[in-house]
Amino acid sequence: MLSTVIDLLAKGSNFERLIYGLWITIKLSLISAGLSMLFGIVVGMIMTIKNPFVKFFTQLYLQTIRIMPPLVLLFLAYFGLARIFNLHISAEASAIMVFTIWGTAEMGDLVRGAIISIPKIQIESGLALALSKFQIYLYIIIPQTVRRLIPLTMNLITRMIKTTSLVVLIGIVEVLKVGQQIIDANRFDYPSGALWIYGVIFILCFFSCWPLSMLAKYLEKKWA
Known part of the structure; x- marks a missing residue:
């Protein structure tokens, strides 16, 4: 059993190809997650504004992204925009754009929840000390928001790493696509190869998350 796995991975450059496919997955995820956190903080702060028009448009954006499957967004970005606006958008750029839009909505809602969870008395105390709104955000709101967001943000990043497996459907050769290619190329020599290749992919993804x-x-624990 173990020898079968080793032989299959050692054949040609199968293992190196899997690692490269995993790198593509992680690269897309980290770029999208970094942009999502940057834009999500801004969107989350906007969501806390008590204005009916701002609230309507931010909720429309959030609910639309949550209702729309990421796969549909990928197809719209990669196939739809190219045809409607006659643009050439690479598959990787389309994936990053879609996952950033999706992640920004999710991150924005997390930021909004973290901000409104801070007791109002702390903000009132800051005003009583003659702190400006900028200083209140800088010294009171942001530090506590970051602490509340750490576990939620890590969860969002791991979800993004898992969801990027959808990019195979727009032609990106990531870890799952490489696994499928290895299985197809060795189906006769290793009839049970699919089980072991997907098992290796599972282990690689596990140790990535x-x-x-x-x-x-x-x-x-450190910030408790």
């Missing part, structure tokens, strides 16, 4: 969970737990 597990450190993030451990980091979140460490930061939670």
